[in-house]
Amino acid sequence: MAKHAGRASRRAVLGGIAGTLGLAAVRPLRAAPSGQPVRVGSTLALTGPLAQTSLIHKAVGEIYVSLLNKKDGLLGRPVEWILLDDQSKPDVARSLYEKLITVDKVDLVIGPYATGNILAAMGVAQRYQKMLIQHTFGLPHLAKYEMQFPASPIGPEPNKSAPIPIFDLLAATKTPPKTVAVVASKFPSTHFISQGARAEAEKRKIKEVLYLEYEFGTRDWGAIAARIKDAKPDFVYFGALGVESVQALDAMKKLDYTPPRHYHLFTAPGPLMLAAEGNNALAYTYFEEHPPFTARPGAAEMIPLYRDKAKQLGIPYPYFDFQAAASATAWQMLEASIKGTKSLDDKNMAAWLKANEVDALIGKLRFDGPNNHGPDQSKVRQVIDKKWVVVWPTEYAPPGVKAILP
Amino acid sequence: MPSLNLLGQALVSGVLIGGLYGLLGLGLTLSWGLLHLINIAYFGLAFLSAYLTYHLGTVYHLEPWFSGLIIVPVFFALGVGLHWALARFRVSGLVSLLVTFGFIVVIEAVIQLAWTADFRKLELPYEVPSLRLGRLYVPTLELIAWVLASVFAVFAWAALRWTYFGKAVRAAAEDPAIAASFGINHRANALLIAGICAASAALAGIFIALTTTLAPSQMFAWFGVVFAVVIIGGLGNPLGALIAGVLIGVAESMTMAITAPAWAPLVAFSLLIALMIWQPRWL
Numbered sequence: 001m002a003k004h005a006g007r008a009s010r011r012a013v014l015g016g017i018a019g020t021l022g023l024a025a026v027r028p029l030r031a032a033p034s035g036q037p038v039r040v041g042s043t044l045a046l047t048g049p050l051a052q053t054s055l056i057h058k059a060v061g062e063i064y065v066s067l068l069n070k071k072d073g074l075l076g077r078p079v080e081w082i083l084l085d086d087q088s089k090p091d092v093a094r095s096l097y098e099k100l101i102t103v104d105k106v107d108l109v110i111g112p113y114a115t116g117n118i119l120a121a122m123g124v125a126q127r128y129q130k131m132l133i134q135h136t137f138g139l140p141h142l143a144k145y146e147m148q149f150p151a152s153p154i155g156p157e158p159n160k161s162a163p164i165p166i167f168d169l170l171a172a173t174k175t176p177p178k179t180v181a182v183v184a185s186k187f188p189s190t191h192f193i194s195q196g197a198r199a200e201a202e203k204r205k206i207k208e209v210l211y212l213e214y215e216f217g218t219r220d221w222g223a224i225a226a227r228i229k230d231a232k233p234d235f236v237y238f239g240a241l242g243v244e245s246v247q248a249l250d251a252m253k254k255l256d257y258t259p260p261r262h263y264h265l266f267t268a269p270g271p272l273m274l275a276a277e278g279n280n281a282l283a284y285t286y287f288e289e290h291p292p293f294t295a296r297p298g299a300a301e302m303i304p305l306y307r308d309k310a311k312q313l314g315i316p317y318p319y320f321d322f323q324a325a326a327s328a329t330a331w332q333m334l335e336a337s338i339k340g341t342k343s344l345d346d347k348n349m350a351a352w353l354k355a356n357e358v359d360a361l362i363g364k365l366r367f368d369g370p371n372n373h374g375p376d377q378s379k380v381r382q383v384i385d386k387k388w389v390v391v392w393p394t395e396y397a398p399p400g401v402k403a404i405l406p
Numbered sequence: 407m408p409s410l411n412l413l414g415q416a417l418v419s420g421v422l423i424g425g426l427y428g429l430l431g432l433g434l435t436l437s438w439g440l441l442h443l444i445n446i447a448y449f450g451l452a453f454l455s456a457y458l459t460y461h462l463g464t465v466y467h468l469e470p471w472f473s474g475l476i477i478v479p480v481f482f483a484l485g486v487g488l489h490w491a492l493a494r495f496r497v498s499g500l501v502s503l504l505v506t507f508g509f510i511v512v513i514e515a516v517i518q519l520a521w522t523a524d525f526r527k528l529e530l531p532y533e534v535p536s537l538r539l540g541r542l543y544v545p546t547l548e549l550i551a552w553v554l555a556s557v558f559a560v561f562a563w564a565a566l567r568w569t570y571f572g573k574a575v576r577a578a579a580e581d582p583a584i585a586a587s588f589g590i591n592h593r594a595n596a597l598l599i600a601g602i603c604a605a606s607a608a609l610a611g612i613f614i615a616l617t618t619t620l621a622p623s624q625m626f627a628w629f630g631v632v633f634a635v636v637i638i639g640g641l642g643n644p645l646g647a648l649i650a651g652v653l654i655g656v657a658e659s660m661t662m663a664i665t666a667p668a669w670a671p672l673v674a675f676s677l678l679i680a681l682m683i684w685q686p687r688w689l
Binding site: 046047048049051052054055088186212213214215217218219220222223224226227230242243246247251254255256268270271274275313314315316317 | 408409411412415416418419420422423514515518521522523524525526527529535536543545548618619621622623624627628631655658659660662663666667668670671
């Protein structure tokens with residue numbers, strides 16, 4: 001056998017050369033990643049009440065890792081993402097991050113979803129001095145760990161900054177609201193920002209005619225709907241998560257009432273967009289699937305892949321919105337810090353992020369502010385013709401599109 | 407001070423959600439009281455039914471009422487099969503709580519696999535306007551659910567009280583061996599009861615699909631309140647479950663209308679604790 005293997009015919013050699021040249025002609029020359037994989041560990045709420053949004057983060061992460069591996073990986077090594085299910089529970093997230101670091105011995109960690117789970121993971125990362133890039137932590141004042149970095153541009157004080165765009169938009173209309181109803185979930189991040197919305201309304205002399213707090217997981221919205229209808233506000237600010245505010249709107253519709261203007265903080269985009277009563281609904285965002293956002297680094301590559309993946313997974317709203325953008329940005333930050341330092345050393349990478357700007361899908365991000373936050377880039381989106389588009393600040397709206405406000 | 411209109415609307419809302427609590431609690435109360443099985447798999451079956459209704463409605467454009475004609479009998483058979491399996495392996499008492507919790511976890515995983523964790527909403531192709539009762543609005547779908555829950559509960563209660571079948575089931579619940587010596591086929595009766603329980607869960611699921619937005623983990627959100635409904639209503643008492651459901655629904659709704667809605671989840675268990683301390687004869 002050895003004798004035969006060493007006796008290559010001239011035809012075979014020429015054929016091999018021709019084949020290699022042919023392959024080189026159709027594929028750009030690029031070194032495939034090789035060696036020991038770089039292992040990135042994280043958890044996501046793959047089951048439980050936060051699973052809807054985690055599905056987006058999972059899809060984006062898988063696309064990003066596959067794109068990295070199609071290029072030259074990280075530092076020329078392939079990337080392996082070890083993803084565990086934290087069941088939407090902070091205590092489970094804490095244990096799993098402990099396991100990822102001490103048992104699985106991952107090289108790097110990346111954040112879970114959402115605020116409670118991120119805070120739990122942050123404590124573990126701090127104990128083992130691992131850098132933690134997280135997607136969507138809603139309580140920046142609690143992120144005291146110096147090696148945590150936020151991918152979402154909500155600023156260091158979202159309770160003060162995040163409500164400003166919606167109130168600015170309303171103030172710019174011919175009939176600014178005189179009264180407001182604030183309906184807030186007791187989920188930590190939404191509750192925190194809703195308190196800021198109340199303060200912002202007061203500052204602008206908008207009378208608060210109703211303030212309601214409800215528990216995460218409320219089933220019956222009939223009485224809440226009746227109270228909102230009874231208060232007759234000019235504007236309703238839903239400090240809500242997921243489909244809560246969609247259910248509240250549905251309950252109000254059954255009372256033959258829809259508030260004239262309504263804003264939804266961290267709403268599930270699909271159900272609100274598809275519901276008849278969701279037409280012209282306003283909501284929080286910092287990325288939508290239209291220019292100028294789609295011109296940003298990585299968007300042209302990520303968006304079509306995400307759409308395909310979302311359809312393949314059966315996600316009813318297959319558009320790349322701000323949750324997906326935050327997720328992709330977290331991976332971009334990780335990649336940038338590794339490329340910037342040419343190492344996997346957590347301290348070096350963290351120092352690099354502190355000192356440098358990352359031009360990411362979400363925009364240009366800086367981490368030199370309080371608790372590693374840069375400036376707030378919150379925007380307002382609206383359902384127009386069954387599609388979410390940014391309407392404020394106006395320079396981020398698609399050409400010719402203006403907010404529709406009665 | 408809330409207006410009379412607001413209180414009236416909250417009352418309507420509470421009564422109607424109470425019907426759904428009663429319908430969801432029906433399977434658990436009959437199973438627990440008459441078969442001595444704490445079968446919480448009915449929560450999972452209700453949500454599986456809701457997702458099937460959603461699927462048949464959105465993919466095959468089947469009216470929920472027609473979907474019900476398929477789903478309810480299928481779930482009846484499923485309930486019979488489930489009970490046969492539990493009886494075959496002699497699962498009872500607290501063990502049944504653990505085993506059927508396992509079923510729920512499996513059902514949740516199946517739902518997530520088939521329909522993903524994302525939210526699903528069954529949008530009917532036509533408007534279902536609420537009925538007007540003076541200045542009050544009565545949501546039609548919730549009213550139909552309440553009427554069906556009441557019919558189901560009254561029918562089950564009357565059947566248990568006045569028919570030979572009902573007396574046989576109650577006798578077997580007291581002492582299966584003695585009942586069997588009187589010629590009662592308690593195993594066949596138990597299968598029938600289990601089928602009825604699963605059918606009622608399927609019916610509840612159809613209305614959950616019609617009135618809420620679905621997510622797999624939401625089935626766990628109903629646990630606490632429905633357990634309270636079953637205990638307050640009295641084990642094995644379908645009418646009691648409906649009355650307790652309405653009581654808790656109204657109490658929650660009134661709490662939301664008068665104070666902060668965040669207090670509402672405390673109501674069911676506060677009522678339960680108060681009744682446990684009071685220990686009325688019917689409890």
